[in-house]
Amino acid sequence: MALEDAKTQIDHAFTREDPRGPSFELTFAGATSFLRRRYTKDLTGVDIAVTGVPFDQAVTNRPGTRLGPRAIREASTLQAPDAPYGWPFDVLSERVIVDYGDVAFDYANIPAFPDTLTTHIRGILHAGAASVVLGGDHYISFPILKAYAEMYGPVSLIQVDAHTDTWPDDDMARVDHGTMFYKAVKSGIVDAATSVQIGIRTTNEDTLGVNIIDAPTFHRIGPEAAAERAREIVGDRPVYLSFDIDGLDPAFAPGTGTPVWGGLSSAQAAALLRALAGINIRGGDVVEVSPPFDTSGATAIAGAHVATEICQLLGWRMRENG
Secondary structure: HHHHOOOOOOOHHOOOOOOOOOOOOOOOOOOHHHOOOOOOOOOOOOOOOEEEEEOOOOOOOOHHHHHHHHHHHHHHOOOOOOOOOOOOHHHHOOOOOOEEOOOOOOOOOOHHHHHHHHHHHHHHHHHHOOOEEEEOOOHHHHHHHHHHHHHHHEEEEEEEOOOOOOOOOOOOOOOOOOHHHHHHOOOOOOOHHHHEEEEOOOOOOOOOOOOOHHHHHHHHHHHHHHHHHHHHHOOOOOEEEEEEEHHHHOOOOOOOOOOOOOEEHHHHHHHHHHHHOOOEEEEEEEEEEOHHHOOOOHHHHHHHHHHHHHHHHHHHHHHHHO
16 A cells, blocks of 8 residues: 555644554655654643754754754654554554654743753653653753753763763863763752663763773674673662763764764664663654764764654553553
């Protein structure tokens, strides 16, 4: 039916009636919502709300991640006709996923941004949905985690990244994409002992007790073993998964602000995420996609796949636990 459906499907972001199932809309046409899900602010009956945070005022090197959500949505149209590969179920057909649009904020009032974002995510969680966030620079995870900690208490963090982002910074008002997990641990919203950072390949002597599977170790033991270690660390605690696209090697994701060689391949990332199935994940984000530094679009494609895999992980947890 795909070819027949393609003749009539257009602008599914606004016209689709059934929130479940694939979309056979022409990949090169129409409104580019995430995976052709319906744009809506009504979260009644919604399982997963995908939302964009086009914020990059916290970067320490190259900017451009404010354009990440738009690029990831566009890249995701390539995936919309098919069930995610390698999984025994299709979250797009089983669960109600919507595109909640972007957070609204005053770009010139940076001090007000963190609370604005926390309020935005709080609204999604209070409606009974999980959030999957398209960034944006990595600072956005801190205000997001505040909303998750309000609901679940201190959460366990699984972070894929080239950097620990735990450099010291005791000024909670500073907006910096290299210190937000220091603040998250110090403020008690992330439990360091049951958190893990994967793919690290920059020096930071004090990791605040967060468990580290650095990039050389990851390459030595492989994605499945790394996932098993992560599962042992987080146990059955509520998990937030944050995927910085610079966790991938620049060969696979050149469009990012602070690229570091020696990272994960896209195939390794896919294997890692799928091997995490069964963790008690409650939400996640993919951040630091900077389209201006990748004319091929490969980085946004990787970001779209990561976001889809996070949806699959949430769907797995919902299947098992409701």
